[in-house]
Amino acid sequence: MSYPANAASVAASTAQSWLAEPGDTDVSLIINPATEQTIATYRNASAEEVNAAVVRAYAARTSWGRTPPSERAELLLKIADAVEQEAEEFAVMESKNTGRPITQSRDEMPWAWDVIRFCAGAARLSHGPAAGEYANDSTSWMRREPLGVVGLITPWNYPLLMAAWKLAPALAAGNTVVIKPAELTPLTTIKLVDLMSRFLPDGVVNLVLGDGRAGQAIVEHPQVRKIALTGDVSTGRAVAAAAAATLKRTSLELGGKAPVLVFADSPVAQTARDLAEFGFSATGQDCTAACRIIVEEAAFDEFVDAYVAEVEKIRVGNPDDLGTTMGPLISERQMKRVEGFVDRARAEGASIRTGGERLARDGWFYAPTVVTDVGQDSEIVQHEVFGPVVTIQRARNDDEMLEWANGVDYGLSASVWTTNLARAMRFTRELEFGTVWVNQQIFTAAEMPFGGFKNSGYGKELSGIGLDEYSQFKHVMVKAELAP
Known part of the structure; x- marks a missing residue:
């Protein structure tokens, strides 16, 4: 991948793996919408590369899933601090890639690190029925457990914010992830994944670049246990249908007409x-x-x-x-x-x-x-x-x-x-x-759930409910004494 001198830099450790070389034909262009000039070129991931990303995530799932919530929270807080420290680079990159005015991109930056910090705290909270004797002289309690590998597919309109909204709860709940940003606007996601990789163990966060074919390969992979998508209604329907073949869970945040x-x-x-x-x-x-x-x-x-x-x-x-x-x-x-x-x-x-x-x-x-x-x-x-x-x-x-x-x-x-x-x-x-x-519009809070009804999809982002979307709950029922 190549960048002009005036574009914010992306760490080579992540970006170079997707560099488009002479002779590559299956590539996507990143174009500055304000100038119509190409600012970067990258290779689209092959099915083999998608599979390799899922395999890495699958191998890391047990260790990360058993990491104590307090340790996951500490790492997420370090990531949030790093995003805040590098906010200007993120904002410049987001503005060039999406065409959003730089003033608006700067204003959006706190929303990204705020949700990461919220999820860090939420990782340490448990909720549900209190442990107790509810039936059959047995003691019951509930375990929150990660799903395993989750696939995250993000849109082109708010690439950094939507990546943070999905990555933070998925990681806080103990999952490993494969994330595919929209082919038009991957730059800030590349930078965010690189930043996260400074703090997280190998294989916990895995990046895939490409078009709908890469997304389809993630959705269809049998080792992926959940798909979280933000996109249009037609894409949501296709994802839901494909996910049904392996009975994987889906969260779909689709279109709106407010x-x-x-x-x-x-x-x-x-x-x-x-x-x-x-x-x-x-x-x-x-x-x-x-x-x-x-x-x-x-x-x-x-x-x-x-x-x-x-x-x-x-x-x-x-x-x-x-x-x-x-x-x-x-x-x-x-x-x-x-x-x-x-x-x-x-x-x-x-x-x-x-x-x-x-x-x-x-x-x-x-x-x-x-x-x-x-x-x-x-x-x-x-x-x-x-x-x-x-x-x-x-x-x-x-x-x-x-x-x-x-x-x-x-x-x-x-x-x-x-x-x-x-x-x-x-x-x-x-x-x-x-x-x-x-008497207002657009604003939201990390503490409150976000998601739609009807054709706008199902599932929630943000809040403790959003964390539940990346968790599975197990009822444990113990009878201490065997009947004679």
Whole structure:
């Protein structure tokens, strides 16, 4: 693998093993989406290399699984400290690879080391029924045990954060791992795995680079006992089907189409400012983005005017520029996807209030776009665009807002914007989404679970529940005396 002089470095111990040499034909390119220039080239892993990674993890599983939780926690805390110390290198690398503004990449860094520290602490906690005599004059207790080898497949939109969200609980629970980052954005995962390898025993964390074929080989491997995937719905279905052949467990964090319910009693100007940020952060390439706004009729016109004004303040530009607030889309393919959604909506009679076109500059830049006059059944409302496009619908009353909010196949996240406590309580209860925010969006906490309902997948990340996803529980029942 090669890097230009201005890119953050990756330790050679990990990166060199994937170096693309002259004559290699099965390779993937890492492209800076702001310039369309290739910044790295690596070999795609063969089936034999995937198998070798799993074999290393399998060989290390018993020793690591029997390492006391306090020792696993201590190593994770050292890793978290090292990530914090090298945060600037991570942030620069993430910005170049994803196109996210450097200011946003820097702001995200604490989320990575915070989850590692949380999981370090959670590794030392046990929970469940107290040991006791529940039946048959026997004493029962419960053991938390690791699964063994787990396969982690991470997405291209938040590569470092999603790697941390999966690696930390898997390791804290005593598993060994094989991790495959998205082929478009592997750089910070390479660096993170290299950093972890300074502290962890050989074979505990294993890196595989490549495309969907490498992911499929991990999913199908009989020695892998769990797959944790963040990706789109179609990939999730394929993973679940393939994993069923070996009855391995799966956690699937898939797409989202977050409803944002804005009521007339909310402070409209402030709500518009906040939602313009939450809708276009990461160029809208966020499964929790505030992309589907439903406004109470009494506030609709005022909100749309205020929101469009805020969106037009978004500064699209070079991710290195400290004044940039939105960068490019990740790839040409994603650009064409976004263009297609907007063009079809326009052809069906939707109103483009601002944006709606690719920007005339190098890189995959698309203007922040606001779309109104769309029906509940329209494609752009029902399906995930995953780009800088937000729809706004006018609803007559609370019941219609709730019906439209729940009227999609996704169930990842939603938000409610109101000063009415009774309304907030009703909607947090009746919205069919794994996370529901009130008067905010996107934020989460390591102490609370994250995951979706319906087509947004199943399983949880973060919190003690997230650690349970990487554990198996054994009931031990002992009868001290044999019957005569």
